[in-house]
Amino acid sequence: MLNVILLGPPGAGKGTQAKTLSERTDLAHVASGDLFRAALREGTELGMLAKSYMDRGELVPDEVVIRMILERIQRPDCANGVIFDGFPRTRDQATALEAALVDKHQSKIAAVLYLDVPQDVLLRRIAGRQTCKTCGATYNIYYFPSHRPGICDACGGKLYQRSDDSIETAQHRLDVYFEQTMPLIEHYRLQGCLHEVDGRREISLVTEAMLIALSLNGTAK
Ligand code: ADP
Ligand code: ADP
Ligand code: ZN
Numbered sequence: 001m002l003n004v005i006l007l008g009p010p011g012a013g014k015g016t017q018a019k020t021l022s023e024r025t026d027l028a029h030v031a032s033g034d035l036f037r038a039a040l041r042e043g044t045e046l047g048m049l050a051k052s053y054m055d056r057g058e059l060v061p062d063e064v065v066i067r068m069i070l071e072r073i074q075r076p077d078c079a080n081g082v083i084f085d086g087f088p089r090t091r092d093q094a095t096a097l098e099a100a101l102v103d104k105h106q107s108k109i110a111a112v113l114y115l116d117v118p119q120d121v122l123l124r125r126i127a128g129r130q131t132c133k134t135c136g137a138t139y140n141i142y143y144f145p146s147h148r149p150g151i152c153d154a155c156g157g158k159l160y161q162r163s164d165d166s167i168e169t170a171q172h173r174l175d176v177y178f179e180q181t182m183p184l185i186e187h188y189r190l191q192g193c194l195h196e197v198d199g200r201r202e203i204s205l206v207t208e209a210m211l212i213a214l215s216l217n218g219t220a221k
Contacts, residue, residue: 001107002027002081004214005088007184008115009177010170011125012199013206016138017115018085020207024220028077031085032065034136035072054164057172059089059180066096073100081107089181094188112188113210115199119174126170130159 004027006014015031022029036054040047046068053060069087072078088094101108117125128142130150134157139146146152150159164173188194195213199206211217 001079002110002214003084003101003107004081005084005109005112005188006086006115007112007181007188008199009117009119009122009181010173011122011129012115012117013125013203014085014115016203017113017206017210018083019136019138020203021083021210024207024211025216026080027083028073028075028081029085030069030072030078030082030087032060032069032087032089034085035068036060055169057164057169057176059176062090062092062096065089066093069093069097070100081110088184089177091183091187094184109188109191109193111214112184112194113213114185114188114194114196115206116196117199121200122174123167123170126165127167129165130161132157132159134158 002025004021006018008014015034018029018031021027033054036047036050038047040051046064049064050060059065065087069084073082084097088097098108124142125140128140130139130141130146131137132139132152132155135152135155137152137154139152139159146159151157152159164170185194197206197209197213201209208217211220
């Protein structure tokens with residue numbers, strides 16, 4: 001059982017890396033933002049509640065996120081371990097996760113991979129992000145455009161721009177990140193499980209650096 005957290009600002013590449021890492025290992029990809037967007041597509045109360053915060057670039061209240069994630073990691077696909085993408089984002093979320101893992105006699109957090117990317121690059125990545133409505137694949141109009149504009153290479157689905165990726169909301173999300181999530185870097189550094197990964201590099205190089213940090217570079221698919 002290996003639990004890994006991907007920590008980093010919006011646009012750092014957490015989702016991109018988590019998807020590949022999960023395909024190349026037997027770890028489940030658990031992304032809080034994706035779970036909220038799925039809930040919204042299904043029209044659930046959780047989805048509506050989350051949307052009101054997401055649209056403003058604010059964090060969804062801790063108790064809501066925590067409940068959702070603790071439920072999600074009970075599912076059988078999480079038995080070998082989890083790659084957490086976008087969770088925890090506050091100290092209270094981190095504490096709740098640690099307590100839940102102890103309670104369930106599951107292994108602790110094995111590693112926290114902190115993706116470091118400068119702000120100007122982040123804003124460009126966010127502004128260019130396009131996501132597939134059907135399969136969730138992510139493209140970037142500046143760095144990795146799809147072959148046909150607006151159409152997913154993988155499944156032919158429609159690409160859309162997240163409404164919270166507008167420049168104003170993105171800037172606010174970065175401010176929220178600095179204030180509420182950045183303190184977690186120190187929290188995990190003190191626990192001795194923090195690995196810094198230079199997120200400015202090419203996607204495949206970032207993946208390799210992460211596998212090395214997890215000592216999985218010899219065994220990953
Ligand atoms: P996060 O989940 O941290 O918000 P994403 O994985 O969605 O970040 O990446 C944000 C955007 O940047 C996407 O459009 C993605 O295609 C692009 N991207 C991700 N990693 C890199 C990279 N190493 N170099 C350039 N662009 C990247
Ligand atoms: P990114 O990493 O690109 O900012 P996410 O998809 O992870 O985007 O998150 C989108 C939004 O979903 C956040 O701005 C926030 O409103 C909400 N959200 C996601 N994860 C959490 C979390 N752990 N705690 C609180 N809110 C969250
Ligand atoms: Zn697709």
